[in-house]
Structures are given as structure tokens and as C-alpha cells.
Amino acid sequence: MAQVSLQQVAKTYDKHTVFSGLDLHVRDGECFTLLGPSGCGKTVTLRLIAGFEQPTAGTVAIGPRTVSDPARNLAEPPEARRIGVVFQDYAVWPHRTVLENVAYPLMIQNIPRPELTERVRLAIEQVNLTGLEARLPGQLSGGQQQRVALARALVSRPEVMLLDEPLCNLDAHLREEMRFEIKELQRTTGVTILYVTHDQEIALAISDRLAVMDRAGNIRQTGTPEDIFERPADPFVFAFMGVANFIPVALEGGQAVLPGQDRPLDLDHGLAHTLSTPPPGTQFLACRPSDLEPVRESAQIFGRVRRKNLLGAEIDLRVDLGGTEVRVRQDTRQALEQGLIFEEGDTCGLKLHAAHWFDHAAENGGAA
């Protein structure tokens, strides 16, 4: 098995620079996700590792081998890199049956017949396609084609698998099932997986570690799903991981005053005890809609309900705090039981459960 590492990689097309100094280290045997908005350079990163593109500068290494190094004119061709790739558009060969697609990498390696048959059978079984071996891709659903691509990438037992948004064309149910299967495959085979996606839910669910990339191709934070979700390095990461409120704050004697409030935010009461006092230079308080709980008593923040949407199990409230609109999520059943149903125009008290201090807001202002 092998780790993958990119050091100071730059990639430029004509005039367009995708990234200028990318560092990325995927550890041996882990499931690593590169998460970022579309167009940020995720596919380019995979293509650089697979060898379909060469970096403008910097090095790419797989295991102990450096495979790309323009400074030394080194560019190992894709077929020599021993990787499995699952493409964004599946890239299953339409003129070959499921069996022929999956057997292809082994045929190229001249694996003897009995072993080939056994390994192909196993790979097809692993992705739950047994029985469909003789079908042509045209006779398969999108999800099944995806699994053919997965089996084809797996069958040669590569050290590294690169997966490019393999689930984004599937429906929600299938996506969940496949996500589980990929994770399971990784556990049983121990292959190193580099998975790229723009979907933060999949990234959180599947990864051992993940890196968040911004539009300019810079990695903003690398860490475990808990790190990224609980301790975002900056507003971009926070906003990218889910719906976010950025509430401007004014600092008065080291205490934060939120818009439309007549006293500073009381951090000692309520459930916001995890929150430290705002560091100097703080401009914004960031929180998720579910971090704000509407209450009748011991409220820390007061606002006026602008809009209320019943979404079923949850209620989505838009609350005005002195001109700043914040989103609040309320559990419908709890709200009914406790008589906490607010109507548009009502004044509403809020309790803050968790939040982050930032010195600027996210540039895109919200979730991906």
C-alpha cells in the first residue's frame, strides 16, 4: 500500500492558473477526501496524480516513487502508476460487457486464466453485480455502471484508488448504499483512497481525514471530519460545511454586542459555555441554524420573526436582529409540546448553543 503526496504543485493552463503551490499528503491506507466547490481544481488534482496531466512545477509521489517532477523531466505514464481510477462520468467501455470491462486490467497484465476468472468474480461480487456479467453497459442503470467502474478499478488491487465524484449522479438512496460499500471495500482491502467531491455530507461520512479547498485552489484546512466540522479554521470552511449565520458583532470592553441587543452577549449563562470570550479583532459570530434555540425564558438574544416555514419535522425561522437576518432551526414536535410556536412579527428569544468567532465573514456568505 502507499501514501500519496503532492509537494508545491503548480498547474497552469495557458493563462489560467488552477493552483500555484499545492501540498497534499494522503496517508497509507486511509480514506482521504478532497472537498471543494466545483471548478476549484479537484479533478485536475486527480489527473495530476493519475498521470493524465503533468504539473507545471512541484512533485507528485506515490508510495516511495516520485512519479512526476518537471524539474527533472520525470513523468511516469499513467499505466505505470498502479492506480485505480473511477471517473466522474464512469468511463465504462460501451463495447465491452460487464465481465470484459472488469477483466480488462488483468488481461493487460497477462494474469493467467484461472486466477483472472477468480479475481474478476470476486470483484464483481464485491460490488454486488453478480448475475449481470454478460450485460453491456447500455443495459445497466447509472448506479450499476458506477459499480462496474468501481470493480474495474479494484480488480487489479491497486495501491491507490482515485474516485472523482463517483456518487454525484446517483439518486439519494443509491448514494447512501454506495457510500457504505466504498467504505466497506476500503476496510476489507486496505487500499488508499483519495475521494474528491463537492458534497460535504459524503465527505464527512466517508473520510478518515479530509481537506477543504477553496475556489482559488488553496487548501484551507486538513483534518478529521470532527476537526473540520467542530473546529473550522476559517469562515470559508465553516460556511462550506453547512448553512451558516454570520452575525456582525461590536466589541465593548472585551464583550460582544450583537445587532439589535441592548446588552452584551451573556456567555456565562445558557449553554454557550463552550464558547470562549471573543479575541481582539473579532468581527463576526458564526453559528449554524440549529445552534440557535428559540426559548421563552433565559434568552440570550432577542429578535423579531420575519418569516416562518414549516418543513415537516423542522421549522425554519428567519429572525431579524437589528437588521441582520439569521436562520434558526426548530424541532417541530418540541416546539409544539413546549408551546414555542412563533408567528411572523412576534418577538422571539434565542439561546445560543455553540458558535465561533471570526475576524471576517465567508467570502461566499453561505453553504456550497
Added chain:
Amino acid sequence: MSFLPDMRKWGAAEIVLALSILILVVVVAVPVALIFITAFFVDGAFNLADVTAILTQRDTYEALKNSIIIAFGVTVISTIIGVFFAWLVSRTDLPFKGTMKVLFLLPFMLPSFIGALAWKMLLSPRSGYINKMLMGLFDLQDPVFDIYGYWGIILVESMYLFPFVFIQVCGALERMDPTLEESARIAGAGLTTITRKITIPLIMPSILAGALLIALYSLAHFGVPAILGTEAGIYNIPTKIYEKIHQSAGSFKAIRAGTVLASLLVVSAAIILYVQSLVLKSGRFQIIAGKSVRPVALKLRGFKIPLLIFSAVYLLVTVILPTVTIFLVGSLKTYGLSLDWANMTLENYEYILFTWRLTRDAIFNSVYLALSAAFVTMLAGVMISYVIVKMKPRGKWLLEFLGVLPFSLPGTVIALGVILTWSGRFGVNLYNTAWIIFVAYIARYMAFSLKSNSAALEQVHDSLVEASRACGATQWQAMRHVVIPLARPGMVAAFFLIFLPALRELTTSVLLYGPTTRTIGVAIYTLNEDGETVYAAALASIALVIIVLGQIGIKKLTQARAEGV
């Protein structure tokens, strides 16, 4: 991005690119350039006075006028026929619609110059069988019909060209979203209003596209005017060029006059293709593709049977009658005898197939040239399309430009260009050899090959090749296992798209043939000119048999392929 990683200066990619450019330059660009240079430059100096002089000569001016008159007439008439039958088989409850639709494509199989030959035998004023029959029946002094003239040319060409419009309009009517018509009907519009306000505007682009194709074809068409016009002193541009070059045995003066006329053809062809592309572009947004929902068919009621009979009679008269005539006349002991069983013999066929050198050569030449030109053009086309579609190199615009150029080159123009290029000017003299026809065919059919191969290669996404590389395949293995199998249908299609028309080609080869390099088309034409009508007909029958066998072969092959995959 390219499949080929950035390599040293002269890697495989650069060689393939250079070779592609070279082929297109030599085969297409140089001949066309030489035509314009010869037309507009004398002794290295631009010379417009000579051009004007040539154009104001009575016979060249007349040829231009005739080309336009004939093309206009043919376009109008075949568009009317094509639209009418297309509507009949796609939008009404005509019985046997499916079969009729296939049958209306039959005229495509009959080369129009063979059709012209048949109609000459039936309707020529002195010896046409129908004229003779009518004169005998009604005891007339003068023939009823005279096929020699504008009307004869226009009608015969229309008979065999209307499928261009027919196919386009059938396609448009089938792709048209029926809800467009239905919503109009719900809004209370009557059938005539719907047809006028909805259907016609929607299929207009297809009609125009087909019509322009016919105009382009007719403007530069040699066979029918040569057989039916020359007798009456009617020349169009291609026949005039042929006459000038033939009379003067290829003198430079004649060739120069030819290049001036050819330049006119190129320019009009370019304009027609440009207008066509505009029309098609405007049509793309109007017809909603997809949906196999059949629109409600118009009930013909009382007209059902009469219209079916009309269609059947039309096909009988335009396809069966000429074909039968060709076979019967080809079996006559002497031309002019009545079509009696007693006057028939199979000796003609035996003679031209096995004994007579001229016709044997012609059959051999045509088959051989068509096969080799189709093969070579297909291969060159794959390579060039691969460069354009997949490698996307710098300088690709030049390839693309050279690649579309052949679309606008009529056969006569290619023949002239090839004469100018390969008659020793660059140290190679192919004049009077089969090679000159071979190069001309490559130029003439390159457009088909590029179109068919690029379409196939567009379907082969880069990721399919990359997937194969990631599985451990080398570049060459990826090519063999993925690109070629997926591009093969396009290659097969290209081969036959070239082979069949090349087999019956006349317009180009008639300007290029030498004593031993007649093609089937040329042999039929020259035999007819020399008054060997019976042998011309016999050879034409053999040509028809070969064409039909070829068509059946393709059908079998493509069916086997469809089932095999």
C-alpha cells in the same frame, strides 16, 4: 487534452499532425488554389480583363445561365415532390406507409445519368419507344414528347434528386414535438391553420436545407445535361467545361476557360453551403428532438386509395419503367428494333463482360478505383479526424478549414484542379493514368470520410481512453482496445459512403479518363455518345446489378453488426 503527453518536439503527435496537413494540402488545397491562380493570374500578374472576356463570351455566358435555370427548376420541382411525399408517409394514414417510405428512397439507387439514358430511349423525338408507340397508335406525323431540352433535363434530374428533400423533411416531421400541433388544435386552430402557422414554419429549415443541397448538386451536375442537353445545344457549366477541354484535347486555353467557370462553381457552392448552415442553425432550436410519440395522422378518407395508387404509379414510372427499359434495350440485337422477345439476346452481356476490352476495363477500373479510394480515404479520414477531434493541436484551425473545403467542391472542379496539379507541374505526371482518377476520388470523397469519422470519434470520450491507461494499457493498447473498436462503425460507414458513389461516378472521371482508364460511368456515357446505345444500356444494367448487390451487402453487414453488438 491530448492523449499524448507533452513529448519531444517531433513525437508521434507532431508526425501525425504534419501528415494530416500534408494530405489535405496536397489533395485538396493545392488543386483548388491552382484553379483560382490559373483563372485570375496570367504570367504571374493578376488579370481580370481575361476573366471578363471569358465570361462575356456567348457560350460561357450561356452555360452559366443554363446552370442556373436548370438548378432553379430542379430545386423547385424536387422540393415540391419531396415535401409532398414526405408529408404523405409521415403525417397521413396512407396504407403501407413504412414500405412506401423505403421505396421513395429507391430513386437514389438509380444513377441519374442512367435514368437520363433510359428516358432518352423512351422519349427521344425520333426513336423514343413511347413516341414511336404513340405515333403508331394515333397515326401521328410528329413525336408527342421531346426529352431533349430544359424540361427534359429538369424533370429527369428532379426524379432522382427529390429524396434529398424527402429524407430531410421526413426526419423533421418525425422529430417534431407533436404537442406543438396539439396545443394549437386545443387552442381551436383548424388543420389548415395548423399546417400553415405551425407545421410549415417548423419544417421550413429542413425543407430549405434539402433544397439547397439539391441546388448545389444540380448546379454542378454533369450526367443528365450531357445526355439530354448537348443534343439540343444546351450546355451547363460542367458540360461546357467538358466540351471545351475535349474539343481542344486539353489545351491550356480551354483549361483556363474551364478554371474561370470552375471558380464560379466554387463560389456559388460556398455561398449555398453558407446559407445552408445558417438555415440549419436557425432550425436547431425549433424542432424539439426526442419523444417517439407519433403525431395524430391525418385521415385521408376518400383520397386514401387514389393517393396510394398515385404514389405507386409515380414509383413505377420513375424507377421501374427506366430500369426495365435499360435491361430490355441492353438485350436488343440492334438498337431501334421493337422490344420483342424475338429481338432479345444475352450475347450483349456476354460480350461486354467477357470479350470487349473497353467495357471489361471499365468495370475493373471502377470497382478497383472505388475500393481503393474508399479504403485510403477512410484511413486518411480517420487519422485527420483523430487529429482534429482528439489531439486538438495548435494549428488545428488550418486542418478544420482544409477539412471543410472539400464539402464545397463540385466534381468538375476537383477534376480540373487535379489536372492542373498532376500533369507534370510538380514533376509528377499522372495524366491518362488511373492514378489521376484515384487522387481525384480521394479529394472528392474526403468530406464524407471526415464527417462520418469525426462523428464517430466525438462519441469516444477522452475518459474512456484514460480509463484504459489507468488500467495499465499503453497508449497503443488503449488505441487498439478502445478507440478503434468504438470508431469502427464510423469507418465502415465512411467506406461505403465512398465506395458506392465512387462506383457510379461520372462527373469527375469524364474529365480525367484516358484510353484505358474509362470508368463504368465514362464507358456508358461514351458508348451512348458513339451511338452504341445497346451496349451502353447493357453496361448500365450491369452497373445497376452491382449497385443493388452493393446496397444489399451493406444492409447485411450493418444488420449483422447491429445484432452482433
